[in-house]
Amino acid sequence: MSPTTAIDGNSSTNKKFKVTVVGSGNWGSVAAKLIGSNTLKLSSFHDEENVKYLPGIKLGRNVVADPDLVNAVKDANMLVFVTPHQFMEGICRRLVGKVRSDAEAISLIKGMEVKMEGPCMISSLISELLGINCCVLMGANIANEIAKEMFSEATVGYREHREVAERWVNLFSTTYFIVSPVQDVEGVELCGTLKNVVALAAGFVDGLDMGNNTKAAIMRIGLREMRVFSKLMFSSVKDNTFFESCGVADLITTCLGGRNRKVAEAFARNGGKRSFDELEAEMLQGQKLQGVSTAKEVYEVLSKRGWQELFPLFTTVHEITIGHLPPSAIVEYSEHTPNFSLVEGSAQYY
Numbered sequence: 349m350s351p352t353t354a355i356d357g358n359s360s361t362n363k364k365f366k367v368t369v370v371g372s373g374n375w376g377s378v379a380a381k382l383i384g385s386n387t388l389k390l391s392s393f394h395d396e397e398n399v400k401y402l403p404g405i406k407l408g409r410n411v412v413a414d415p416d417l418v419n420a421v422k423d424a425n426m427l428v429f430v431t432p433h434q435f436m437e438g439i440c441r442r443l444v445g446k447v448r449s450d451a452e453a454i455s456l457i458k459g460m461e462v463k464m465e466g467p468c469m470i471s472s473l474i475s476e477l478l479g480i481n482c483c484v485l486m487g488a489n490i491a492n493e494i495a496k497e498m499f500s501e502a503t504v505g506y507r508e509h510r511e512v513a514e515r516w517v518n519l520f521s522t523t524y525f526i527v528s529p530v531q532d533v534e535g536v537e538l539c540g541t542l543k544n545v546v547a548l549a550a551g552f553v554d555g556l557d558m559g560n561n562t563k564a565a566i567m568r569i570g571l572r573e574m575r576v577f578s579k580l581m582f583s584s585v586k587d588n589t590f591f592e593s594c595g596v597a598d599l600i601t602t603c604l605g606g607r608n609r610k611v612a613e614a615f616a617r618n619g620g621k622r623s624f625d626e627l628e629a630e631m632l633q634g635q636k637l638q639g640v641s642t643a644k645e646v647y648e649v650l651s652k653r654g655w656q657e658l659f660p661l662f663t664t665v666h667e668i669t670i671g672h673l674p675p676s677a678i679v680e681y682s683e684h685t686p687n688f689s690l691v692e693g694s695a696q697y698y
């Protein structure tokens with residue numbers, strides 16, 4: 349299937365809008381289905397289906413696949429970005445000067461880039477390169493379950509304009525997909541990004557046949573590292589964000605049923621002898637893991653600042669993925685886990 353889908357519709361104020369979804373993977377296809385069902389009031393097009401990543405699910409009569417990225421975005425005033433994070437910088441560079449200056453964007457992408465200056469969230473990359481505002485939508489959203497219209501929730505993170513966030517909430521919300529706005533872009537985006545690293549740890553635990561107590565401990569330690577890392581990166585991040593769908597709920601669903609967990613389990617069952625690249629290609633058939641590169645990106649930030657000891661779970665996950673430690677190391681570090689608190693934006697032991 350082609351990389352973009354275009355969807356026409358009316359807003360509640362009757363302002364015309366054209367939505368383009370950039371990315372046609374597993375979640376991208378389901379996002380197009382959600383938006384298509386909410387905008388069906390206007391034009392009708394084909395009944396698209398993504399036979400590779402979402403077989404048997406019709407995406408909607410007004411969803412049109414367009415293989416030409418630049419053509420698909422040129423008239424859109426609502427841009428939805430949903431590709432694996434490692435491809436976004438290249439995609440944004442291709443779109444510089446090609447999108448409407450009044451367009452609003454939203455990123456459903458869980459991941460970040462690391463620059464010389466530090467981490468750069470994907471929403472910031474989009475805003476900086478394309479010169480447009482960018483919200484985020486994250487949550488406990490395993491795409492295959494939402495495709496089957498099973499009840500779930502999501503969080504829209506916005507920076508300033510509540511009315512823009514409400515527009516995105518209306519575009520995505522259905523009776524089975526409940527979306528809530530939160531004024532904390534970085535907090536929402538970092539929750540979605542960092543939980544993929546914790547999901548790898550949960551997968552190692554499953555591959556080592558450890559029990560639910562161990563997995564719960566890993567999730568708790570992981571959530572704590574997510575919160576501390578996020579607040580050290582952006583002092584504006586709010587504690588309450590971690591209790592939204594984008595926080596603890598996404599952490600739970602990904603550690604129970606996500607692709608990162610699944611491939612990490614296989615990695616541990618093979619004693620770390622088969623690489624993540626090999627297992628990803630074999631098990632996911634074109635879909636992409638985000639956790640392995642995110643663990644590397646987080647590690648780059650930690651090592652630049654000398655913070656590895658403050659984040660034993662994040663550090664250990666990266667070292668396991670690159671073969672420096674065996675999968676069993678995931679439960680060996682915890683004896684030395686430091687307790688720390690946040691004091692005025694910096695981490696301190698107590």
Ligand SMILES: NC(=O)C1=CN([C@@H]2O[C@H](COP(=O)(O)OP(=O)(O)OC[C@H]3O[C@@H](n4cnc5c(N)ncnc54)[C@H](O)[C@@H]3O)[C@@H](O)[C@H]2O)C=CC1
Pocket residue numbers: 351371372373374375376377401430431432433435456457458459489490491492634635636637638
């Ligand atoms: N699948 C899921 O359940 C969920 C995924 N997400 C996030 O959404 C984002 C996208 O995930 P999915 O839609 O699942 O994608 P995916 O994992 O299904 O990846 C396939 C997509 O990658 C694209 N792709 C592959 N190689 C490429 C390349 N070299 N250059 C450009 N594009 C390339 C393909 O065109 C296809 O659109 C990720 O950040 C993921 O974490 C968020 C919530 C749920």
Ligand SMILES: O=C(CO)COP(=O)(O)O
Pocket residue numbers: 458487488489490491544547598601602605606607608609637638
């Ligand atoms: O983000 C997800 C669910 O919210 C999906 O996680 P995986 O990429 O591990 O499948």
